[in-house]
Amino acid sequence: DTEVTQTPKHLVMGMTNKKSLKCEQHMGHRAMYWYKQKAKKPPELMFVYSYEKLSINESVPSRFSPECPNSSLLNLHLHALQPEDSALYLCASSQGFRDRRLGGYTFGSGTRLTVV
Amino acid sequence: AQTVTQSQPEMSVQEAETVTLSCTYDTSESDYYLFWYKQPPSRQMILVIRQEAYKQQNATENRFSVNFQKAAKSFSLKISDSQLGDAAMYFCAYRGALGGGTASKLTFGTGTRLQVTL
Numbered sequence: 001d002t003e004v005t006q007t008p009k010h011l012v013m014g015m016t017n018k019k020s021l022k023c024e025q026h027m028g029h030r031a032m033y034w035y036k037q038k039a040k041k042p043p044e045l046m047f048v049y050s051y052e053k054l055s056i057n058e059s060v061p062s063r064f065s066p067e068c069p070n071s072s073l074l075n076l077h078l079h080a081l082q083p084e085d086s087a088l089y090l091c092a093s094s095q096g097f098r099d100r101r102l103g104g105y106t107f108g109s110g111t112r113l114t115v116v
Numbered sequence: 117a118q119t120v121t122q123s124q125p126e127m128s129v130q131e132a133e134t135v136t137l138s139c140t141y142d143t144s145e146s147d148y149y150l151f152w153y154k155q156p157p158s159r160q161m162i163l164v165i166r167q168e169a170y171k172q173q174n175a176t177e178n179r180f181s182v183n184f185q186k187a188a189k190s191f192s193l194k195i196s197d198s199q200l201g202d203a204a205m206y207f208c209a210y211r212g213a214l215g216g217g218t219a220s221k222l223t224f225g226t227g228t229r230l231q232v233t234l
Contacts, residue, residue, distance in 0.1 A: 041226070042225065
């Protein structure tokens, strides 16, 4: 299995809703990432997990809450979002940071989020 | 901090022709990876090709090849025999090679939109 699977593919939510994005990989990767991508822009890093521990939080607002329940699964919990949070949310995985040499990322196909 | 620059917002190529996308980067590290990712309208980021900085030989993957000039910090992508399916946004990206800290971060350029015409 060489894929990163993200669900749902599309999500529309109101500003008072709570929802979650899910990401799963079975490649034995020990680092997992959330990226946010606005239209016609490159992805922007939000969070990095290494060996199920939060390693990097790029000053993301608390209305985004990541969770890594195990080495294969990464969630992004959403609460009280704003319309400007509408974007494509990409999950990725890679070899863990304790490996001597790091490789590239494998990306999922993303969740297109619309906040109304 | 590392930066990646793609100076061509859009490029166009005729089917079966060759096109080169430019990328320059800035880093103080000696060991790193460089990547080209393709993002079609289906939106998935697909790895096209990767280059390890310590390898002098330019990477090739079928119709895709790179011209890696480490001293000039240049990393261009050449697409030969262009096909309609090559139409996409292409991102150049940088990552440090060693574990930990900022090496985890994949730094992207702003992208080049490639159109393929008949």
